Amino acid sequence: MTDLPTDTILSAIADRRAERRAFLRYAGGAAASAGALSLLAACGGDTGGTATPTPTPTGSPTPIAADADVLNFALNLEYLEAQFYSWAAFGQGLNPGLTTGVGIGGTVTGGAQVPFQDPVVAQYAREIANDEIAHVTFLRTALGAGANGVGAAVAMPAINISGDANGAFTAAARAAGVVGSSGTFNPYADDISFLLGAYLFEDVGVSAYKGAAPAIGNKVYLEAAAGILAAESYHAGLIRSVLYRKGIDASSILYNPAILNNARLISDARDSLDGTSDTDQGIGDTTTANIVPTDSNGIVYSRSTGQVLNIVFLNKAAVTAGGFFPNGINGNIRTSAASG
Numbered sequence: 001m002t003d004l005p006t007d008t009i010l011s012a013i014a015d016r017r018a019e020r021r022a023f024l025r026y027a028g029g030a031a032a033s034a035g036a037l038s039l040l041a042a043c044g045g046d047t048g049g050t051a052t053p054t055p056t057p058t059g060s061p062t063p064i065a066a067d068a069d070v071l072n073f074a075l076n077l078e079y080l081e082a083q084f085y086s087w088a089a090f091g092q093g094l095n096p097g098l099t100t101g102v103g104i105g106g107t108v109t110g111g112a113q114v115p116f117q118d119p120v121v122a123q124y125a126r127e128i129a130n131d132e133i134a135h136v137t138f139l140r141t142a143l144g145a146g147a148n149g150v151g152a153a154v155a156m157p158a159i160n161i162s163g164d165a166n167g168a169f170t171a172a173a174r175a176a177g178v179v180g181s182s183g184t185f186n187p188y189a190d191d192i193s194f195l196l197g198a199y200l201f202e203d204v205g206v207s208a209y210k211g212a213a214p215a216i217g218n219k220v221y222l223e224a225a226a227g228i229l230a231a232e233s234y235h236a237g238l239i240r241s242v243l244y245r246k247g248i249d250a251s252s253i254l255y256n257p258a259i260l261n262n263a264r265l266i267s268d269a270r271d272s273l274d275g276t277s278d279t280d281q282g283i284g285d286t287t288t289a290n291i292v293p294t295d296s297n298g299i300v301y302s303r304s305t306g307q308v309l310n311i312v313f314l315n316k317a318a319v320t321a322g323g324f325f326p327n328g329i330n331g332n333i334r335t336s337a338a339s340g
Contacts, residue, residue: 067221068143070212072154072331073305074225075139077208079156080312080324081201082136085129087111087161088187088194089122098136099156101145103330106155110162112188118253121191121242128198128235135228142221154330161324163188168324169197171314176269178262191254195243200266202236203280203293204303204311211302233300240291244283260285273316274307275339306337316340 083093091113099105116122143153160168163186173185178196187197209229216222240263245252247259264282271280279301281293294300303311310316314323318338321328328334 067216067218068152069332070215070305071139071143071221071225073329073333074209074212074228075136075143075154076157076325076329076331077205077308077312078132078135078139080159080161081205082129082132083108083111083156083159084161084187084197084201085125085132088114088197089125089129094133094136094156098133098140101140101153101155101330103154104157104327106158106327109158109160109326110164110167112163114188114191114194116191116194118191120253121195124238124242125194125198128238131231131235135231138224138228142224157325157329158327159324160326161187163193168314168326169200171323172200172266172269175314176265178265192243192246192256192259195239195246196259196262196266198235198239199243199263199283200270202232202239203267204270204308205232206236207279207301207303208305208308210300211304211308237291240283244289244291247283248286257286259283270311273310273314273339274303275310275316275337279303304337305333306335307339309334309336310339 079094079099086093087108087110093108093111114122114125116125140153145153163169163184165184167186169187170179170183170185173179174181174183179185185193185197187193206229209225209232213222213225213229216225243259243263246254247257247263249255260283267280267282271278274280281290284290292298292300306318309329312324313319313321313336315336316339318336320335
């Protein structure tokens with residue numbers, strides 16, 4: 001039997017996954033977002049990212065003010081993740097039609113397509129990007145994109161995802177000790193840099209959704225948030241798994257033992273920003289993996305909205321802007337915690 005090339009196998013897997021997702025989407029009667037469709041058509045991504053997560057809010061009660069605040073807070077974070085992954089995977093950002101809304105709109109500084117060497121990492125990047133685009137689309141639909149008043153989706157604020165010396169990623173990497181005080185961290189430079197950049201975001205997203213869940217009163221939106229939490233958890237576990245393997249397995253593509261230490265440094269930096277409690281964990285050491293960071297009961301950690309903003313603002317004080325959101329975020333939840 002003739003062995004098939006790796007890229008042929010990966011292409012077949014992607015096609016099969018797209019077929020499964022398409023079947024489930026149409027069987028459930030969910031509609032794809034026109035904005036996400038146009039973006040994915042332009043970048044050639046698979047159709048997986050255009051599916052509307054269930055349960056769909058169509059016909060459901062309008063979220064109460066507190067629910068809208070929480071969902072808009074989450075939307076700001078999803079804008080950040082979607083722009084990062086879309087640029088890394090496809091070489092372009094979100095469709096402008098997915099960034100309008102209430103509040104002061106902003107632009108994206110930075111972003112580039114990663115020259116992936118490992119085709120598996122490239123596949124993962126595209127899948128996660130599709131999911132994050134779908135999260136933006138879903139939250140905007142749930143909140144009423146373009147509408148006025150309570151419950152309207154906020155606009156995308158200014159976002160800094162630059163990989164240059166003045167970018168937020170470099171500031172985070174310098175603070176963590178991943179690079180020196182004058183070094184530069186570019187998450188678009190290569191596979192490992194991309195994975196470390198993704199690792200910086202993913203664990204924060206998981207803890208953010210878990211922490212926000214108790215504040216959502218409408219069951220429909222609580223279930224939707226739980227669904228996004230599950231997706232973010234899959235993403236985080238995937239990123240941690242790939243990093244761990246490339247950090248310990250000398251036979252893996254792009255093996256680099258420094259990965260374990262760099263992941264620990266990023267974890268410690270997040271912990272230093274969000275208060276005195278130890279709620280963050282690295283990916284393990286050469287003898288023990290730590291793919292799922294949990295407490296003694298096997299439960300993942302929570303972060304308050306203020307603690308989440310400590311990390312994305314790269315500041316442990318109570319501030320309203322900085323880091324990845326140089327002008328702050330839109331909505332009523334916008335101040336980081338006094339975690340210093």
